[in-house]
Structures are given as C-alpha cells and as structure tokens.
Amino acid sequence: MTTEILENGTVLEGKIAHIQADLLDEYTSEKTYPWIIGFSGGKDSTVVAQFVFEMLLALPPKRRLRPVHIVANDTLVEAPLVAQHLDKMLEKMRAAAETLRLPMTVVKTTPKTDQTFWVNLIGRGYPSPSRTFRWCTDRMKIQPTSHYIRTQAAANGQVILLLGVRSEESSTRAVSVNRYSNGERLNSHNDLAGCLVYRPIVDLTTEEIWQILLQRRPPWGGTHRDIVTLYRNGQGGECPLVLDKTDAPSCGTSSSRFGCWTCTVVVKDRSMEGFIEAGHDHLEPLMELRDWLAEIRNDPSRRAAHRRTGKITHLADGSLIPGPFTLAARREILEVLLDTQVKVGEPLITDAEIAVIKEIWAQDAARGISQITADVMLEFEP
Numbered sequence: 001m002t003t004e005i006l007e008n009g010t011v012l013e014g015k016i017a018h019i020q021a022d023l024l025d026e027y028t029s030e031k032t033y034p035w036i037i038g039f040s041g042g043k044d045s046t047v048v049a050q051f052v053f054e055m056l057l058a059l060p061p062k063r064r065l066r067p068v069h070i071v072a073n074d075t076l077v078e079a080p081l082v083a084q085h086l087d088k089m090l091e092k093m094r095a096a097a098e099t100l101r102l103p104m105t106v107v108k109t110t111p112k113t114d115q116t117f118w119v120n121l122i123g124r125g126y127p128s129p130s131r132t133f134r135w136c137t138d139r140m141k142i143q144p145t146s147h148y149i150r151t152q153a154a155a156n157g158q159v160i161l162l163l164g165v166r167s168e169e170s171s172t173r174a175v176s177v178n179r180y181s182n183g184e185r186l187n188s189h190n191d192l193a194g195c196l197v198y199r200p201i202v203d204l205t206t207e208e209i210w211q212i213l214l215q216r217r218p219p220w221g222g223t224h225r226d227i228v229t230l231y232r233n234g235q236g237g238e239c240p241l242v243l244d245k246t247d248a249p250s251c252g253t254s255s256s257r258f259g260c261w262t263c264t265v266v267v268k269d270r271s272m273e274g275f276i277e278a279g280h281d282h283l284e285p286l287m288e289l290r291d292w293l294a295e296i297r298n299d300p301s302r303r304a305a306h307r308r309t310g311k312i313t314h315l316a317d318g319s320l321i322p323g324p325f326t327l328a329a330r331r332e333i334l335e336v337l338l339d340t341q342v343k344v345g346e347p348l349i350t351d352a353e354i355a356v357i358k359e360i361w362a363q364d365a366a367r368g369i370s371q372i373t374a375d376v377m378l379e380f381e382p
Contacts, residue, residue: 012208016051019200023055026160026185026198027066033158034067035198036149041072041086042258043209044164046227047201049093050212052162053219056102070106071148075140077117077260080283080346081275085230089220096220109144114356116140117262118349121293122334123357124308125324128264128297136260146192153194160186160196168205233278234258234271261286264294285343289336298322302329327361 027035037052039045049070056064070093072086090106097104113119117136120126129136153159189195201209213224258271261283272287296302303322306312312323325333334357341348 012211015204015208016212019051019204020055022185023051023200024058027055028059028063031158031160032066033156033160034069034152035160035162036069036071036152037162038145038164039070039072039090040164041082041089041227042164043213043227043231044166044169044201046089046164046218046224047204047209047212048162048164050216050218051200053093053096053102056104057100057219061101064103067103067105069148069152070104071145072108073141073145074108074110075117075136075260076110076350077140077262077348079234079258079261079272079275080286080344081230081234081280082258085226088226092218092220092222100219107148109148111140111144113350113352115143116353117260118337118353119356119360121325122330122337123360125304125326125330127303127322127325128262128293130297131265134265136263140260149192149195153192158194158196160198161189161192162198162200164201165199166202166204166206166209230258233280234274262290262293264290264297282344285340289340292336293333296329302326302332327364330357330361 035052037045037049039049052068056068070090072090074083074086078086086108090108093104094106096102097106111117117140120135120139121128126135127133149159149161186196186198189197204212210228213227217223261269261272263269269287269290272283272290276284276287300322302325304324304326306323308324334354337349
C-alpha cells in the first residue's frame with residue numbers, strides 16, 4: 001500500500017511539473033494577448049487558478065507582462081451556499097492579486113436585469129425550464145460571460161480562455177473536450193471569434209484533483225477546506241462555465257451538481273437535499289419552491305392559450321401547445337417567492353427585477369391580452 005501511494009504521488013508530481021512548465025512556456029511566449037480563466041468556484045477551475053497564481057509568483061515581476069482575468073458567472077439564482085463560497089473565493093483572489101502585485105483582474109458576470117430568471121419567468125411568463133425548453137442557460141450563463149470575452153478579444157485582438165475541463169469528468173465533458181482538440185495546445189473556440197481555448201488540466205483524474213487541493217495551500221491564503229466541505233455536504237459537482245449551447249446539458253443533468261436552486265430541468269435537486277441533510281435547514285423553502293415551480297409548469301389553468309407573439313400553436317395531433325404563464329399565475333409566483341424570501345432570510349429577487357417585472361405586466365395589460373408582446377420566445381420553443 002505504501003509503495004502504491006508513493007508511486008501515485010510520483011506520477012502526480014510529474015503531471016503537475018508538466019502542467020506548470022506548459023503554463024510557463026505559453027505565458028512567456030511572444031504572444032501578448034491576455035488570459036481569461038473561466039472560474040466556477042468548483043474543484044477543477046480552482047486548480048487551474050492555483051496553477052496560474054503559482055506560475056506568476058515564480059516569475060520575477062518584470063516578466064509578468066500579460067494580464068490574466070479570472071471570470072466567474074453568477075446567474076443570480078445560484079444555490080446560496082455556493083454563491084457565498086464563490087464570492088468569498090473571488091474576494092480572496094482579488095485581495096491577494098493586489099497585495100502580491102500580480103497582473104490579475106477578478107470579475108463576476110451577471111445577466112442583464114431584463115434577462116434574469118425571475119424577469120423571464122414572472123415578468124414574461126416563461127414556463128419553468130425543462131429539457132425541451134431550456135431558455136435559461138443562454139440568457140443567464142452564456143451571454144454575460146461571452147460578452148466579456150468578446151469585449152476583451154476586440155480590445156486586444158485575441159484572448160486565451162483557460163478552462164478546467166477534464167476528459168475523465170464525464171462522458172458529456174469528454175465530448176466537449178474532443179470538440180476543442182486538434183492536437184495543439186491552443187484551439188479556436190467554435191463560437192467566440194478571437195478566442196483560443198487552453199485546457200491545462202485535461203489529463204488529470206478526479207482523484208488527482210482532490211489530492212492537489214488537499215495537499216497544496218492556495219496562493220491566495222487559507223486552505224481548500226471550504227471547498228471540500230461544500231462538495232461533501234452538497235454531494236455533487238459544480239455546473240462548469242458554459243459558453244456554448246451545445247454544452248448546455250452540463251446544466252440540469254441527472255447527476256448531483258451545484259447550480260441554480262431554481263433549476264426545474266432536473267427531477268430532484270440532490271445537491272440541495274444534501275445541504276439540507278447536512279444541517280442547512282433554512283434552505284428547505286427553496287427546495288419546496290423549486291418543486292412547486294416544476295409542478296405548475298404544465299398546469300393548463302395557469303398557462304395562456306396564446307404565445308407571447310399572439311399566435312396559437314398546435315401539435316400534429318391537434319393538441320394545444322400552451323403559451324406563457326397567465327398574469328394571475330405570474331402574480332401568484334411573485335407572492336410565493338417573496339414569502340419564501342422571508343422564510344429563508346436571504347435576498348432572492350432584487351427591487352430592480354421587481355420594477356422590470358411590473359413594467360412588463362403593465363405593457364401586457366395595456367395590450368388587453370396578457371400574452372401578446374414582441375419577444376423572441378419562439379426561437380427556444382420546440
């Protein structure tokens with residue numbers, strides 16, 4: 001057993017040395033455009049961030065010439081414990097980068113106020129997301145972070161996006177990895193012009209990731225104990241950074257993943273169940289609200305006959321495809337949400353979102369038919 005542990009440790013140290021050398025070689029190359037680390041706060045992106053921090057610290061200040069951006073996405077409906085962990089990590093990294101004088105920018109992207117989960121669901125009446133109508137991923141995850149990357153690419157000519165994807169993580173992620181593999185270190189992103197994808201930890205195993213986190217202290221201070229506890233209590237993995245609609249199945253899979261607590265694509269939110277079983281009883285109303293949103297999704301009494309375009313659509317057998325939630329149902333959902341907010345004791349919706357919601361309601365009511373307004377819902381409907 002001891003020999004096996006030593007051998008495994010030697011193999012891992014060799015892999016780490018190779019990754020570090022690869023990062024250093026790419027960073028100190030003749031290229032001048034910035035790096036962007038896609039950071040979710042989970043185990044894999046944390047290891048990528050750690051390796052980049054360590055690489056920069058090993059360089060003399062005069063050679064730290066290329067800027068590095070650590071970019072996280074907050075859908076504004078992340079599981080509260082995960083959101084708190086992410087904010088804590090970002091603040092530690094931001095403070096450390098400033099203190100250590102590293103050329104780092106730490107950023108958190110969020111959806112536009114008129115495209116948040118609650119504005120679309122309660123304001124426009126979009127039905128709770130499902131596998132056939134997953135309207136949330138593009139608006140809340142892809143668009144905000146893609147906009148940031150495109151802005152940096154436009155300003156600098158090109159960017160390198162570092163992702164913590166690994167072949168072993170899952171069959172779905174393995175397919176994603178292969179889509180960005182041409183045998184070279186850098187691969188062009190399929191959808192983001194001027195963006196090259198770099199996957200430094202693609203060959204690490206899950207066991208090796210945990211070994212790194214348990215054995216190496218983060219350069220931004222403290223330990224990785226919080227992330228270990230988060231995974232243990234939540235019984236799952238993080239929803240990774242999503243920049244492509246074909247990667248959308250990473251959200252709402254049957255596996256236990258941290259993500260939006262409002263996610264009705266999954267049958268059960270196992271990670272939320274894990275947090276509650278671990279003693280976070282105050283989160284139980286969130287799970288109850290999520291289950292209720294899934295339950296009322298197909299309630300015909302809460303759905304309008306017309307779509308928001310004013311059209312009525314039928315399937316081939318003549319059955320009606322229901323439109324958005326009625327105004328009465330939207331008001332009901334807002335009341336339940338505000339009541340849940342009081343029970344949980346944490347903000348679940350902002351005043352700005354409520355203002356936009358009421359503006360949409362007023363526009364719908366003024367038209368006389370609650371579901372008619374110019375919108376892009378049809379492009380997402382089956």
